Amino acid sequence: MKQMVAVVGAGSWATALAIQLANKGHTVKMWSRNEETVREINNEHQNNKYLEGITIPQNITCSGDYKEVLSGCQYVLYGVPSHSFREVIKMTLPYLSQRAVVINAAKGIEEQTLKRMSDVFNEETDGGGDKSYVVLSGPSHAEEVALNIPTALVVASKDMKSAQGVQELFMSDYMRVYTNPDVVGVELGGSLKNIIALGTGIADGLGFGDNTKAALMTRGLAEITRLGEAMGASPMTFAGLAGVGDLIVTCTSMHSRNRRAGIAIGKGKSMDEAVQSVRMVVEGVRTTRAAKGLAARYGVEMPITEHIYKVLYEGHSPREAVMSLMGRSGKPEIEEVALLNWQS
Structure with a gap:
């Protein structure tokens, strides 16, 4: 019709x-x-x-x-x-x-x-x-x-x-x-992936490779899912089009405004200069600040979001932010699985 x-x-x-x-x-x-x-x-x-x-x-x-x-x-x-x-x-x-x-x-x-x-x-x-x-x-x-x-x-x-x-x-x-x-999950997936795209763009701007990008995307999806579950979303939504699907396309394509802004930051531009170079709205910049607030409200650990916030709003070096993420103490990849299998 x-x-x-x-x-x-x-x-x-x-x-x-x-x-x-x-x-x-x-x-x-x-x-x-x-x-x-x-x-x-x-x-x-x-x-x-x-x-x-x-x-x-x-x-x-x-x-x-x-x-x-x-x-x-x-x-x-x-x-x-x-x-x-x-x-x-x-x-x-x-x-x-x-x-x-x-x-x-x-x-x-x-x-x-x-x-x-x-x-x-x-x-x-x-x-x-x-x-x-x-x-x-x-x-x-x-x-x-x-x-x-x-x-x-x-x-x-x-x-x-x-x-x-x-x-x-x-x-x-x-x-x-x-x-x-799942309105909550679809909205959060579509919003939070822009933060991770900024991160993969920064890594690209620094000259890092596909390994770094894959790590940021995978661990980024993990923290998106953690926050989503805390806010009432289904974890399955983040395995779908609004989650991993949107994450892939936004983190890997030059059509992505957030990735392009991240690349500019990785190459040394300030946040404002990077946004101006894209010449359109870069949703991830505002969303990073909002996500940091949500993580604090719900008591959810979001280290990638936290470090991107520091780069955008506190003047931290992009290279130091990536190396700080790499230098975090060791932990299981999927804590729930580790706890279930290693409890004894």
Whole structure:
């Protein structure tokens, strides 16, 4: 069934998802606060600031008016940075229909409150009312999605029908979508992997090799899973698309903003210089500070996150941070397995 879908945001990820929806025959109305972006999408069918050279389908229109964009849409996709999510929800809430299914594509944690995006949404909507919340995540670069390169994603919601509706909305020859009831795990996996991507980028910038990258990714996944379990997520989620899948693609690809920022830091740039060199939002920078706060709140050991925080915010040397991680005292790889088997 063809739908009328609103896409709030016009960055690379929002635009790539809008293109996928339009390619399926849905009517897509995008919102952007930038007048030049609105003009370029409507008149030239381009968004060259974020997806240079990609043609935007004719069934996508863009406006700076929330009411115009959201009117009559059952599905509303939010593709704004996580630090803008609360503000944008507040501004758009009066125009959402009571039957609207909200799809969040932002991957981050609110820095000041340490809340996940679903928590922010529930706060601003007093529990959501009749509106259903679905998070979209998984291993995906906007540059590849816009080019119809086969991609697998996951949608998570507490409401099965909402998850299945969004699954059907996106499923195509080029996009396979799975459902998952674990909203906590999918949100955390999509957010925390950006921290590890900063770390693997730093290691690459220092000139270290694949061995170092593999170690950071594997041990990074271990600490992501520890925090996730402490916050009520299923450990199995982190073995899936929103966990190890997204971790692989973000830590290994030059499409990854977080990895590119990490490489710049490893080569000697400051955090601010590295972010400016990427010229787009680097979610992992804010998420590192939020994750450090969550680790303290839940009493979870996250040494990679801790050392990346020290590099970003306390001026520690990237090389010393890596060597400090290597020099930690010995321990079992999987403590639960060791305790179970060596208890006697």
